[in-house]
Amino acid sequence: MANFEIQSGTLLEDFGTIGDWTVDSGGTATEDTIKVKIGSKSVKVVTNAGENCAITKDINVDLSVDSGFYLQFYLDNDTNTDGFSFFITSTTSGAFTSYFKYSHSFPCHEGWNRIFIGKDQWSNTGAEDWANNMRRIRVRANSEAGVVGTIYFDGIYYNRYNRPKIVLIFDDINDTDYTEAYDFLKLFNIKATSALVSSYVGGANRLTLAQIQEMYDYGWDFVNHTVDHTNLTTLGTQEEMETKIGACKDWLEVNGFTRNDMHKLFVYPNSGTNSTARVALTAKGVMAARSNYNRTQPTPMDEPLLIAGNANPYPYTYQDTQDKIDRAIADGGTTFLYLHKLVATSAASTEFDIADFKTLIRYAVRKESQIDFMTFSEWYRGLTEPRKLV
Structure with missing residues (x-):
């Protein structure tokens, strides 16, 4: 099997x-x-x-x-x-x-x-x-x-x-990855993934290098989200795309964030992808990439550069998000559930209520006999290396 x-x-x-x-x-x-x-x-x-x-x-x-x-x-x-x-x-x-x-x-x-x-x-x-x-x-x-x-x-x-999985990804290294998500997830020994934009590190309301290091040491993944969050489909050439991809990959390597080859995993800014972008990713050694498509991701997978992500509609309801977990359990698949900034009251498509986040995690933890949390790199490795099956 x-x-x-x-x-x-x-x-x-x-x-x-x-x-x-x-x-x-x-x-x-x-x-x-x-x-x-x-x-x-x-x-x-x-x-x-x-x-x-x-x-x-x-x-x-x-x-x-x-x-x-x-x-x-x-x-x-x-x-x-x-x-x-x-x-x-x-x-x-x-x-x-x-x-x-x-x-x-x-x-x-x-x-x-x-x-x-x-x-x-x-x-x-x-x-x-x-x-x-x-x-x-x-x-x-x-x-x-x-x-x-x-x-x-x-x-x-x-x-x-198949055994259901949750790959929880926070896009854009907002500081709430550390101040809200990291501390709360530690209560349940859950590790998540942050899609890192290398030019954002240390910026206003973004993660610092020290915070990234602490989270990495605890077991979080940090994966490539380009150097400056450019939607790759807005660029005219493969070379331009490779520059955006390569600069962030190099930053991850130089700073030692390479466990399980996480620096070779990618998240498309604005979910923007086309055939040229995927050729550019391959040229830069990227193994797998998450887009949108808003459905459960099956395993095994045929198109590793087109992994289905699960975004929330805006305005969202809490039930919208919980349904993605329930769907993964029903299907026997993986929900690549991605969020951005955690706030008291969401007012934008890139925001999610802190209270809803905590309720969602507690709900998923109660389902631990049916579904596992994994980081992006753990999930990718698990396609070819033993992982929890029952």
Whole structure:
């Protein structure tokens, strides 16, 4: 079993034989031997411009187990496809009169994506029942208006579950990382991660080098957030991006903040990323990077430079944030939960109430039998080195 894995799950569909599927009139579906995760083939669904294309297959499977589903798909272009829908029914022919439906809207990213679909995330039409033997599945690709959409499907599992994790990250080295978060988290022996902007160190309302050293010695991670918090997508060249990335990485190395290669981990300023930025990160030796995408991050991962972060909406509610922890537990995934400045009463998207923060941590601690806190570098190492599994 892979590290973090508790249940490897059962393969429901490998998308290996296009002849097993019926294709509707909204596009085409063909076998593909290049974009493959399982076996030797995937199914490439191409919609007509502005249309939806569904493929349907007969099955005969008991899906009454409690755990949900795990789906793998590949995108050539993350702007042309407007998500997809997944249907399961116990009816054997004709229209889907009773069925479960899950609709996934983007953002997702170019390349391989893995998503969890919990049993609680399906809508139910016609009083379908998971206790029934399921007899057909349907996957429908949706395109944006006026353009052709393409999705490669390759693998649906059920009853798969990994040990849930929380990677708590504070962006921008606000001084409240030390004055509020650090001291409170110590009560529970929790270590977090700070996304460090090297030119901010010692500035007004920012962490000092002495504070960073103390937190590091206790077990906190400090990872690269560029030299000056420039959104990489606003820069014109790869060379400019490498300069911003490299200066902060060099600062971390010179000051000795390199445990577990944390200086090779990155957080995108303003979640700004594109293909050039990822090439620049690779050129500077970055191993993994957190963006946004606002969903649970599965393990294993296919795109280490596109880790899904969980941001709060603004204005947020406490429940918004707690739900991210509950979702990670339900899915068997990791929530890369990121905050900024802790304040008495939040008045900006980069602020979070101190009282809510303390309530959230106490809630997560009460769930310690179900979910673990890890730093970014501990989590990354845990993909290939033993970590707590049960």
